[in-house]
Amino acid sequence: MPRLSIFLRFMPELPEVEVTRQGIAPHIEGRVLRHMVIREPRLRWPVPGDLADLCANQPLRRAERRGKYLLLHFDHGVQLVHLGMSGSLRVLPTEQAPTVHDHVDWVFDAHLLRLRDPRRFGSVLWHPHEAGPVLGHPRLAGLGIEPFDPQFSGAWLQRGIRGRGATIKALLLAGDIVVGVGNIYASESLFRARIHPSTPGHRLGRTRCDRLAEAVRATLADAIAAGGSSLRDFVHSDGGTGYFQLDSAVYGREGEPCRRCAGGIIRKQIHNQRATYYCPSCQK
DNA sequence: AGCTGGTCCTGATGGC
DNA sequence: TGCCATCAGGACCAGC
Numbered sequence: 018m019p020r021l022s023i024f025l026r027f028m029p030e031l032p033e034v035e036v037t038r039q040g041i042a043p044h045i046e047g048r049v050l051r052h053m054v055i056r057e058p059r060l061r062w063p064v065p066g067d068l069a070d071l072c073a074n075q076p077l078r079r080a081e082r083r084g085k086y087l088l089l090h091f092d093h094g095v096q097l098v099h100l101g102m103s104g105s106l107r108v109l110p111t112e113q114a115p116t117v118h119d120h121v122d123w124v125f126d127a128h129l130l131r132l133r134d135p136r137r138f139g140s141v142l143w144h145p146h147e148a149g150p151v152l153g154h155p156r157l158a159g160l161g162i163e164p165f166d167p168q169f170s171g172a173w174l175q176r177g178i179r180g181r182g183a184t185i186k187a188l189l190l191a192g193d194i195v196v197g198v199g200n201i202y203a204s205e206s207l208f209r210a211r212i213h214p215s216t217p218g219h220r221l222g223r224t225r226c227d228r229l230a231e232a233v234r235a236t237l238a239d240a241i242a243a244g245g246s247s248l249r250d251f252v253h254s255d256g257g258t259g260y261f262q263l264d265s266a267v268y269g270r271e272g273e274p275c276r277r278c279a280g281g282i283i284r285k286q287i288h289n290q291r292a293t294y295y296c297p298s299c300q301k
Numbered sequence: 302a303g304c305t306g307g308t309c310c311t312g313a314t315g316g317c
Numbered sequence: 318t319g320c321c322a323t324c325a326g327g328a329c330c331a332g333c
Contacts, residue, residue: 029307061308061329085307102306103331118331136330138307156309183324191324192308200306289325291306 029100031164031197032240034085037106041130042080044108045089048125049076057120061101061140064121068143072096077123083152084160084196089123094145097156101138107131161194164234169195171227178218178226185221186214186288189233198233201268202240204294206233208267208277213300214286214293267294275299 029037052073058064065071072091081088087106089096100106111129115122121141123130132139144151151157161177162169177194178185186207189198198206207214210232212225221229243264266276267283271294275281281298 099307101308101330134330135332136306138330181323187324190307290327292304 029085029102029104030199030202030240031082031085032202032237032244034087034100035082035241036244037100038080038082038087041106041108044128045077045123045125045130046080047076047078049074050091051124051126054115054122054124055120056115056122057137060120060134060137061099062142064141065143068096068141071143083157083163084192085199086157088151090151092146094143094148095151095154097140097142097144097151097154098132099140099156101134101136101140103136104132104134104139107133159193161192161196164195164197164237169230169234171223171230174230175221175223175226178221181218183218184215184288185212185218185229186293188218190289190291195230195233197237200291200293201265202233202236204268205266206236208295208300209236211300213297214288214295267296270294 050072053069055064055069058066071094075091075093077089077091079088079090081090085099087098087100089098098106107130108128109131111124111127113129113131115131116133118135119131119133120137121132132141142154142156144154148154162173174194178188181188183191186203188194189203189206190200192198204214206229210225210228212221212229270283271285273283275283275296275298278296278299281296283294284297286293286295
């Protein structure tokens, strides 16, 4: 358990992004962004040089989420914020001094929002209003359905994997069928659905697709619920503590006994250079 | 030193 | 043969 919380703290998948959104939204929605401080523009992509000027003294209307992107809506455009693999956002007092890896601040009247991202795989992009709906942005246009969209189902999943021979784990991670499943929750969802991670996508029939769609939704919902209890960590925290204490069933449990079946020992396998955990006895 | 991870990009592969 | 979709691997980083 302690070991796992160390991992999770650096891995924003959909639940972490959603909990972040819920945590920061009350402090930024409807407030005027006075100015931005961009100390380090060299993120996954360069932060636009004119972004601070564009958004100074503009009211921030809404903080939305699409996949793992946070969408900060202004009247004249939208900021797309991605946390990459090590990013975190915190609401802090305006006078709080930045430390190393604190790359971007959004400064409001009474407090600021701060992006810390040691590995700089995150991003802050700008989509001007005149470029059309933000969902048409190149980073968003190819994304799959939201896992909590009522249209996401076994049938949807089966349509998405039709004719694709990649492993089901790789297809979940690809994000073009359903968004939000990262490396950890891919293992967890497949365990929940009792499906072996290296099963080729097109080998999954409707029954297993139904189970998997439900498992993805349930796994992510559980994680969001677990994270919701730590919302206070987003305010007036220096961000130094982990904020997810998810109880994983397989991830990081190599060699330990399976929680569901008697006799199974959790195995670790590298899939596409990514660690995958599963129970060889009850995942077929 | 080597491993870790989310996503985009590139170059390779395979089907029609 | 040509085109397109798909796929595996590489790159980007810092922390441990």
